[in-house]
Amino acid sequence: MTPLRLYWWNAVPNFGDAISPVIVGHLAGREVRHAAPKDAEMFAIGSLLNVVRRVFTEGTPPDTRPVIWGSGALRAIRGDRLMGKVQFALVRGPVTASLLGIETDSFGDPGLLISDVWPAGGQRREALGFLPHHSLMDDPDTQAFVRAHPELTLIDPRDPADQVCEAIAGCRHVFASSLHGLVVADAYGVSNTWVDPKGQGRLKYHDYAASLGRDMRAPLPLDAVADHTLPDPDAPLPYQPAIDAARAALRRSFPVQLRQEHAA
Numbered sequence: 260m261t262p263l264r265l266y267w268w269n270a271v272p273n274f275g276d277a278i279s280p281v282i283v284g285h286l287a288g289r290e291v292r293h294a295a296p297k298d299a300e301m302f303a304i305g306s307l308l309n310v311v312r313r314v315f316t317e318g319t320p321p322d323t324r325p326v327i328w329g330s331g332a333l334r335a336i337r338g339d340r341l342m343g344k345v346q347f348a349l350v351r352g353p354v355t356a357s358l359l360g361i362e363t364d365s366f367g368d369p370g371l372l373i374s375d376v377w378p379a380g381g382q383r384r385e386a387l388g389f390l391p392h393h394s395l396m397d398d399p400d401t402q403a404f405v406r407a408h409p410e411l412t413l414i415d416p417r418d419p420a421d422q423v424c425e426a427i428a429g430c431r432h433v434f435a436s437s438l439h440g441l442v443v444a445d446a447y448g449v450s451n452t453w454v455d456p457k458g459q460g461r462l463k464y465h466d467y468a469a470s471l472g473r474d475m476r477a478p479l480p481l482d483a484v485a486d487h488t489l490p491d492p493d494a495p496l497p498y499q500p501a502i503d504a505a506r507a508a509l510r511r512s513f514p515v516q517l518r519q520e521h522a523a
Contacts, residue, residue, distance in 0.1 A: 263287050263517055264294035265301050266310075266325075273393045274416050274423040275370065275439025279304035281420065282369050283328075285376045286510070288519035301326045301517060303369050304439070306333035306463045308341070308355065315344040326514045329369040331355040331466050349512040352470035354462060365512065366470035367505035370442035377421055379428040379447050384492055388430035389484070390414040390423075390440035392456050400457070404481055411484075416440065431492035434484050438463055445471070445502055450490045453478045471501040 267279040280291040283303050294300070296314040307330045315325075324346050331351030338359030350356050352366045389411040395401045396415060405413050414426045416437050427433055427440065428447040435441050436456040441464075444451035453464060455478040468475035479487060496502065 260289055260519065262290040262292040263301065264299050265291050265303060266294055266296045266299035266307070267303070268305050268307070269293060271393060272417040274418065274420040275437060275442070276305055277420040278370060278373050278424070278439070278443075281376055282372050286372070286513045287517050299325050301328060301514070302330045303328050304330070306331050308332045308336055308359075309334060311345060312336055312340055315341065326517065328513060329367055329509060331368075331463055332358050333460060334462060346514070348514050349508060351463075352466035352468075354466035354469055365508040367509040367512075368442050368467055368470065369509055370439050371446045371502060371506050372509055373424055373443055374428075374446040377424050380425065382429045384429060384431040384449065386412040386426075386430045388412050388414050388427060388433040388435075390416060390427070390433055390435040390437050392436040392459055393417055394459070395436060395457055398457070400481065404484075408485060414440070432489050434479070434487075436478070438467060442467065445496065448496060448499070450492065450496060452487060454484060455480050470505060471498045473498050
């Protein structure tokens, strides 16, 4: 069987992008290989629709239309330029849907399914995790903050994806400026707080939060992390029903034609 051709961003190591082929392969039941955007059958995890827009032009033949499954926009995008050039199975959130002019009440970031692939190991949740955006790992403010707060466990998003997910699952709370630090924490039922992503666009965070009805209007400043009041680590996430609904929508919308039993 030919591998499924998936595009994911891999310019630098980043666990949030690296879990895309893991999750897609799990649902498809077949090997997944990285493909250039113009050759991809599917786009999944990531704010990839602006890339899709640049690549797929009006001349794209209908039989090469890739499937969009859980991707989102990074910035404003003209939806009419994409219609008929790609197949929308599901988008990440309502902000993306609105930009594209898609009427739907089903959304989901595929990262929410990572706990299906790598279940939590049952470890005690004691650590307070701090997971910066990958671009901030070498930032002087980040490094100074980590040195000043040894009570926090630094989780490096550039580490192997399975190790990062295991570390998140073992936390009682995660502070993250990485979007998929928040998404994966939600997948494992670990409470989490959005920390100022320092220069990163905020549309993707609001898109994800709106997909779950999360109150994520503004990020927590880095200097406010130490004094932040933590929720009960044993309490369910207040938006857990929305997570369950998004996970169901993701499973339901995964394209049948890309599953092992239907693929050529």
